[in-house]
Amino acid sequence: MSASYSSSSSEWPAGYRINPRVNLLDPTLVEAFREIPVAVAGDCMGRCIGARGLRAYHGDPALKLCGPAFTVRVRPGDNLMVHKALMMVQPGDVLVIDGGGDTSQAVIGGLVRTTALRVKLGGIVIDGAVRDLEELAEGIVPVFAAGHTHRGPSKDGPGEINVPVACAGLAVLPGDLVLGDADGVIAIRAEDAAALLPRTHAHLEREAGIRKTNQEGTADPERFDALLRSKGLPV
Known part of the structure; x- marks a missing residue:
């Protein structure tokens, strides 16, 4: 599927949009990037690209994130569209959530992680807050977030799925290749990934x-x- 956002604005209530998953990356290319450190990718992209201020919450510093971006924009503190996204993702996808940098209410926690494990999500990156840290620290699913709080989310919307997002200073398009490790998180344009690898x-x-x-x-x-x-x- 091409990177197209063709649905008419008249089809959706204001603030809501659900676009189909964007599939632009060859799986063999994704696998090849699993061995590439984020810092090295960043060096090769000019040393000025990458998320800022995110913390790893998955416990194991050796656990790495690598997969195609499935983007979500939410109202701060609301996770209605996160749950919808988890119904649409494919194994290995990385959920990239623009939560506006708000950390007053958690957008994901242990219950979302349980679903993420079932659908074999490749990881979660959120410019927002998480909770249930003991569960997240069990690993398996890499989770990077701006902060944490015990205060839970609402499920009212609005929100958008598979649209361009800004996540902690990082621009991410649906289908981009997202890498994450102990140093941080970076996104590589899908059309640039093959040339960047060598x-x-x-x-x-x-x-x-x-x-x-x-x-x-x-x-x-x-x-x-x-x-x-x-x-x-x-x-």
């Missing part, structure tokens, strides 16, 4: 070489001295 491999190889010279003490001092001289420092 660049990340080259970056990893380059870092391995630098790490080796750092360990052995054989790094070329000119790497940094030249930069300092360019700023007028006599080194």
Whole structure:
């Protein structure tokens, strides 16, 4: 299915929209990115892209998130559309929720996690709050959120499914590739993912070489001295 948002605005009440799932990524490409650290992907994308201020709530720092974005926009503190989204996702999808950064009421918790486990969700990223931290910390489903509170959500709407969202400073389109690890969360445009993969491999190889010279003490001092001289420092 192409990335199209063609449903007429007249078909939906104000503030509501449910678009079909967007499938743009080859599953083999998604699997290949599971080995790519978020920091490396970010370096290869200019070091200026990624969510800010999110915390991992799944307990295991080694648990990684990698999958196509299934986006949801909710009214802060409301999860009606989250429940609808969980009826539409496919295994491996990553639920990316724009909750407006509000942390006064949790949007997801242990009950949503139970459903996420059943549908084999690839993870949850929410610019909003979570609760039931002990259940989330059991792992299996990676969860990144802006904060937590015991106060539960409403289920009144409005909300939108599979629309472009902003999540903690990260722009995400439905079908984008979302990566998450101990360093943070990043989204890669679906049309850019295939070209980015070899660049990340080259970056990893380059870092391995630098790490080796750092360990052995054989790094070329000119790497940094030249930069300092360019700023007028006599080194």
